[in-house]
Amino acid sequence: MAVVELLLSPLAAHVRTARLVTVTAARRAGLEDGLLDELRFAVGEACSRAVGLHARHAPGVLVRVTIEDGPAGLVVTVVDAGPAAGPVPDDVSAGIVEGGDLAGDDGEHDLVDPDVALALLTGLVDTATVEPGVTGTTVTMRWPLPVAARGPGATAVSDT
Amino acid sequence: MAVVELLLSPLAAHVRTARLVTVTAARRAGLEDGLLDELRFAVGEACSRAVGLHARHAPGVLVRVTIEDGPAGLVVTVVDAGPAAGPVPDDVSAGIVEGGDLAGDDGEHDLVDPDVALALLTGLVDTATVEPGVTGTTVTMRWPLPVAARGPGATAVSDT
């Protein structure tokens, strides 16, 4: 089982690194091309949310992204140390017209509203689960991998 | 200070991910273009060595790569859980003609000889230090960063 774990300080640029690493690892693990896009969007969203929360509430703590391919398929986990997530809203458009702003309370910054991020994420990925915990939130996403087609990335160094 | 930490199971493919992440982070941190190549070679070497050692001696343990940019410049650390490194050989060509093999004892596999990797690494990077410890070896490499030119990657999410 191939594992990549990425720990990131809360910088916007690192969200791109997380997308890149996840998409690369997923492609190597054999994830269908048709699913790569969904993965890219979902991981981007989970990471922007986490990075935004850390920037505000826990700037010294690293965001943790884990990518595993195993019998359960491709499992991507994003763990943050922000305030625990509340229930995921169903429709975020409500209230926007009379002044709510998707980009957080603070109109001067382009922070991700963590609720909107979760709504988008769970809307994109059927298997996404959001677990609020004492120290933060864990977002877990799963995608199926073709049973036989484990890519060359699954080859251990000593298998030649 | 931007930090990226990457934990990798011992697969050859992951060495490429480590190169990619390190080069990307270094470029964002403002490392001179002329030094990116040296960084790529050195990190690749440190990671192939670590991945090779883990594949043989600690397949369940993740290799740890840390990239930090701070007042000390760009600092890249690769930590493995293999047998502690011995003294770095000066010239690895000796003995090759009569049968030594750069690619490890096991001629059937393309494992990196950890001594050759260290020789190459310390030959490439003046500032590289190799510290054998109880649980493995830590390779640390430093590169200077332009004082003023901290790239856009250094911008925190909330600085807009």
Add this chain to the structure above:
Amino acid sequence: MDLSLSTRTEGDRTVVVVGGEIDVYTAPKLREQLIDLVSSGQYHLVVDMEGVEFLDSTGLGVLVGGLKRVRAHEGSLRLVCTQERILKIFRITGLTKVFPIHTSVEEAVAATD
């Protein structure tokens, strides 16, 4: 990969052509662009998203912010987008109810409420 921006005028509308990735890293650039247009009195905007490869909720937030700014001046913000992967992002968040979304710049420029 990075964000590209260009603007042109068509009659009383300003068309903003966006390409690349609108994410937490690049969204501030788009936000500035929209603020600049509104500050210079351009209140009828058409944002052409056909070249957008990636859009996250920060990008959505910037578009919503732009909408609120033009509305404060009785203006409009219309989107041009036919890419299913991007439309999906608007649908999931319910924002298809908030933004008029057109299939071409011509259609968006010609549209009135």
Add this chain to the structure above:
Amino acid sequence: MDLSLSTRTEGDRTVVVVGGEIDVYTAPKLREQLIDLVSSGQYHLVVDMEGVEFLDSTGLGVLVGGLKRVRAHEGSLRLVCTQERILKIFRITGLTKVFPIHTSVEEAVAATD
């Protein structure tokens, strides 16, 4: 980024043109190629490294392995490389003493010891 390999014959020499990255991930392909050539009786090899962008110690190991295999048959393995960044890797490891390194395929093909 990936490794590319092609071979051609010039007189009694076989030229292997290598491009891309020779690293711990791709080196096995090069190793197989060299083994195949030796198995099929081609003992005088010229490895053209001009298109190589990256070389690590696994790649060096594979080249040394190839050298040993051709030597077992009184053969030769010559390298073509003028890229300073790649030459540096051979110099640091002392392998410039082990491999004849030429500045062109013509020179390497024409060379005898």
